[in-house]
Amino acid sequence: MDLEPEFDGPEFDGIVIGAGVGGIYQIKRLTDLGMHALLIEADEDLGGTWFRNRYPGARFDSESYTYGYSFSRELLDEWSWSERFSGQPENLRYLNFVADKFDLRQHMRFNSRVASMVFDEDGSFWTITLTDGTALTTRFVVCGLGLLSMPTPPRYEGTETFEGDSWHTYHWPTDPVDLSDKRVGVIGTGATGIQVIADIAAEVGHLTVFQRRPNWSAPLNNAPISEAEMNDIRSRYTEIYETCARTPGGFEHEPDRRGFWKVSPEERKALWDDLYDQPGFGIWLRNFAEIFTEEEANAEFSEYIAERIRQRVDDPAVAAKLIPVDHGFGMQRVPLETNYFEAYNRPNVELVDISETPIERITPAGVRTTAQDYDLDLIVYATGFDAITGAYDRIDIRGVDGVSLRDKWASGPVTYLGLFVHGFPNMFMIAGPQGASASSNFPRSIEQAVNWLSTLVQHVLDGGASRVEADADVEAQWTAHVTEMYSRFLIGRGKGWITGYNSNVEGREEGVIRYGVYNGGAPRYHARLATIADEGYPGISIR
Numbered sequence: 001m002d003l004e005p006e007f008d009g010p011e012f013d014g015i016v017i018g019a020g021v022g023g024i025y026q027i028k029r030l031t032d033l034g035m036h037a038l039l040i041e042a043d044e045d046l047g048g049t050w051f052r053n054r055y056p057g058a059r060f061d062s063e064s065y066t067y068g069y070s071f072s073r074e075l076l077d078e079w080s081w082s083e084r085f086s087g088q089p090e091n092l093r094y095l096n097f098v099a100d101k102f103d104l105r106q107h108m109r110f111n112s113r114v115a116s117m118v119f120d121e122d123g124s125f126w127t128i129t130l131t132d133g134t135a136l137t138t139r140f141v142v143c144g145l146g147l148l149s150m151p152t153p154p155r156y157e158g159t160e161t162f163e164g165d166s167w168h169t170y171h172w173p174t175d176p177v178d179l180s181d182k183r184v185g186v187i188g189t190g191a192t193g194i195q196v197i198a199d200i201a202a203e204v205g206h207l208t209v210f211q212r213r214p215n216w217s218a219p220l221n222n223a224p225i226s227e228a229e230m231n232d233i234r235s236r237y238t239e240i241y242e243t244c245a246r247t248p249g250g251f252e253h254e255p256d257r258r259g260f261w262k263v264s265p266e267e268r269k270a271l272w273d274d275l276y277d278q279p280g281f282g283i284w285l286r287n288f289a290e291i292f293t294e295e296e297a298n299a300e301f302s303e304y305i306a307e308r309i310r311q312r313v314d315d316p317a318v319a320a321k322l323i324p325v326d327h328g329f330g331m332q333r334v335p336l337e338t339n340y341f342e343a344y345n346r347p348n349v350e351l352v353d354i355s356e357t358p359i360e361r362i363t364p365a366g367v368r369t370t371a372q373d374y375d376l377d378l379i380v381y382a383t384g385f386d387a388i389t390g391a392y393d394r395i396d397i398r399g400v401d402g403v404s405l406r407d408k409w410a411s412g413p414v415t416y417l418g419l420f421v422h423g424f425p426n427m428f429m430i431a432g433p434q435g436a437s438a439s440s441n442f443p444r445s446i447e448q449a450v451n452w453l454s455t456l457v458q459h460v461l462d463g464g465a466s467r468v469e470a471d472a473d474v475e476a477q478w479t480a481h482v483t484e485m486y487s488r489f490l491i492g493r494g495k496g497w498i499t500g501y502n503s504n505v506e507g508r509e510e511g512v513i514r515y516g517v518y519n520g521g522a523p524r525y526h527a528r529l530a531t532i533a534d535e536g537y538p539g540i541s542i543r
Contacts, residue, residue, distance in 0.1 A: 010125040010137035012038050014457070016144055017114055017128075020048020022430040022437075022446045023144035024099060025069060027107050029454040030142075033461075038136070039104075040128075042113035046099055048146055050091040055172040055192065055380075056179075057199030058088040061220065061336045062441050063280055065233045066252060069098060070241050070447060080230045084279055085222045085336075116396040117141065119425060124467040126426060139466065140457060143392070143429045147438050148497070150390030152504055154187065154381045158362040166362075166379040169196060177378075181205040185367055185374060187359070188382030190215060190496070191335035196382060201343035208350045208374050210359060210367065213495070214322050216305060216329040220336040221279040241444075248521035250441035253285035260290035260297045272304050284334050291330060292489050298328040305329050312341040321353050332496030386505045387497035388433045388516040389413050399424035409433075412500075412514040416478045416539070417529065419453060420470035428453050433516040434482045436525040438498060445522055452529045456537065465542045474539030485519045492519075 014030045016023045019041035030037035043051055060067055064081035079097060082090060099105055113131045120127060128136045151170035153159075159166070167173070169192045179200055186197055187210040194217055201207055225233070233240070244250050256271060263271075268288070275283040283305075290297035306323045313319035322341065343349050357371035366376035386393070389409055397405035400423045408414060408423070415421050418435020419428055430449045431437040437445040460468050486492035492499065492513070500514035518525055532538065 010123070010139050012036055012136065012138040014038075014140040014142060015040060015126075015128060015136060015138040016142045017041075018048060018144035018146060018149075019043070019046035019108060019110070020050075020144055020146050020149075021095070021443055022450060023048070023142075024095060024104060025071070025447060026142050026144060026430060026450045026454070028102055028104055029450055030457070031104075031107055033454065033458055035457075035461075037107060038138075039108045040112040040114070040130075040136075041108060041110050044110050046105075046108065046110075047092045047095050048144075049148065050088055050095060052149070052170050053172075053192075054088050054174070055169040055196055057195030057338075058192075059083075059195070059222075060085045060087075060091065061191075061280065062443075063252065064225070065237075066240060066244055066250075066441055067443050068094065069443060070237070072102075073237075075101065076237050077234060080227070081225050081233075083222055083224055085220055114395050116398070117427075118398045119400060119427070121400060124426065139426060141427045142453065143427065144431065145391035145429075147388050147431055148385040150386040150394060152384050152386050152390075152506075154362070154383050155504065155506065156359055156362050158364075161364050162362050162366070162379060163364045164366075164377045164379065166381065168381045168383065169193075170385075179204045179378070182377040183366075183375060184208070184378045184380065185210060185376040186380045186382055187367075188212070188384065190382060190384055191333070192384070193382030194335045194337050194340050196380060197349075198337055198340040198343050201346055201349050204348065206348045206350070207343075207346075208352060208367075208376065209344075210352045210354050210369075211321070212354050213326065214324045215332075215335055215496075216302070216324055216327075217335045217337045217340060218283045218305065219276065220338050221277065222338060223279070244441060244444050245526070246523055247285070248523065249281065249285050249439070250436075250444035250522045251281055251285055253280065253282050255289050256286060257289065260288040260294070265300075268300070269304065272301065276308060280336065281334065284330050287330075291328075292491065295328075295490065298330070298490055302329040309341055314345045318344050318351055321351060327493065327495055328490060331490050332494035332498055383504060384497060386508075387500065388438060389514075390505070397424070397427075399427070413516050414475060414479050416470035416475040417525075417532075418518060419449065420475070420540070422470050422472045422475040425467050425469035434479065434518055436518045436520075436522045438517040439519055440522040445525075448522075448526050448529065452533065455533060456540075459537070460542055463542065468540060468542045471539050471541055479515070481520075482518055483515045486513070486515060489519055 013035035014037040016026045016039040019039055023039055027039040063084055064086045114128055115131045116129045118127050125137055125139050126141045151168045182204050183206045184204045185208045186193055189211045197209055243252050247254050275286055291301045309323055310319045357369040360368045360370055367374045393406050403423050413433035415434045418432040498517050
């Protein structure tokens with residue numbers, strides 16, 4: 001009789017799931033510690049967001065030079081950004097450059113989608129089973145699944161009957177798509193839809209935009225970066241990252257602290273006129289702090305942005321439909337645009353308000369609303385993502401006593417620092433729910449999280465321990481703190497993916513806020529991490 005070989009420990013010290021910005025840096029840190037570590041990625045290559053989102057117009061809304069990694073001076077000196085807000089092809093090239101420079105591909109395995117993760121209590125290790133049946137065992141798991149990595153498909157009848165091409169923006173084809181002279185429909189006007197619409201309006205034969213609810217948006221004001229400017233940026237990297245570290249959003253943009261009500265309306269407008277022409281999130285984050293906390297201040301600034309939209313759109317009726325009335329500017333992450341509003345001045349672009357005439361179904365020929373049929377050659381579904389927790393929900397994750405993470409988070413995520421979940425030992429999250437990544441310049445917070453977790457893992461290993469887990473009481477306290485922070489800011493009333501309020505996720509109740517993002521600002525969050533480490537990790541059981 002054949003006997004099963006005696007189990008002598010997990011195959012890996014650590015496995016990182018996801019080869020996006022966070023996963024790439026995390027596998028470097030773990031292997032630098034001398035750990036036998038592996039990164040597994042569901043797609044056929046690395047890049048995460050910047051591998052998948054290859055739709056027209058996809059680009060940074062963070063300044064390129066603040067988005068890149070800061071851990072290597074050599075890397076900073078070698079890489080040159082070509083645009084202030086670079087596009088998807090360059091962003092993907094950058095991540096490949098990083099992986100190749102540090103020889104990280106040897107630690108990566110692609111086409112490896114995770115089906116389940118089960119914690120073994122006796123051995124204090126995880127068994128990760130892939131969809132092809134492969135089982136991997138590891139002491140630690142670091143989840144770098146991504147905030148916006150699980151697209152939400154359209155929920156209209158008849159999608160399978162459409163005779164033209166159609167896809168979600170997340171699944172844009174690798175091969176070039178010829179849109180010239182095509183009748184194209186775009187469903188959705190969130191951040192992705194805004195980028196697509198602005199980019200293809202001049203190329204297509206006719207563009208029909210189906211809008212459920214408008215979003216506030218402001219100019220990106222992108223520009224090339226010359227060689228001289230890039231050299232200047234390199235000389236200032238230390239200063240740039242110090243600025244990012246002290247600002248609430250992790251950008252170069254620091255708020256105006258004069259006080260909204262302490263300056264005249266004329267001075268406020270002068271500031272806004274200046275910010276409107278500046279690049280990036282300046283219009284949002286260099287503004288008065290009161291627009292985030294006080295309704296009257298926010299209403300005044302929202303009306304300013306509304307008037308700028310009216311000035312840019314020729315038809316007053318169309319302009320009115322493009323101005324939100326259900327939330328103020330900045331109550332959800334602000335999409336940045338390039339000639340988006342001007343696209344509606346083109347004779348080949350038509351706006352359909354599906355809050356007035358809802359879509360009834362997708363037909364073989366196109367889209368049918370309650371008012372009429374629209375014949376189309378191609379449909380682009382910019383219908384968003386099951387944000388923050390969606391990628392976790394698609395994996396059957398079982399912790400202590402077989403408890404399902406999906407069940408624990410059924411009414412909303414519960415974590416400690418967005419990094420741990422009680423009952424799920426040795427499992428960490430970078431860019432997890434209730435962390436600071438979604439509310440700040442993503443790589444700036446990602447590097448902080450990866451560095452902090454890597455130091456913790458080293459601490460655990462140096463102490464000869466095999467298990468680390470957040471206590472239940474600190475998890476409850478952190479979740480309460482995250483919830484309380486929403487009451488201080490108007491963003492708590494937002495209806496975007498950050499709050500999960502206006503969810504189009506099947507089975508998710510619309511109008512229920514899910515407290516999935518930490519709104520206390522990156523400096524406050526990172527200071528807390530530092531204090532916890534300095535005090536010997538209170539609230540975290542290591543044994």
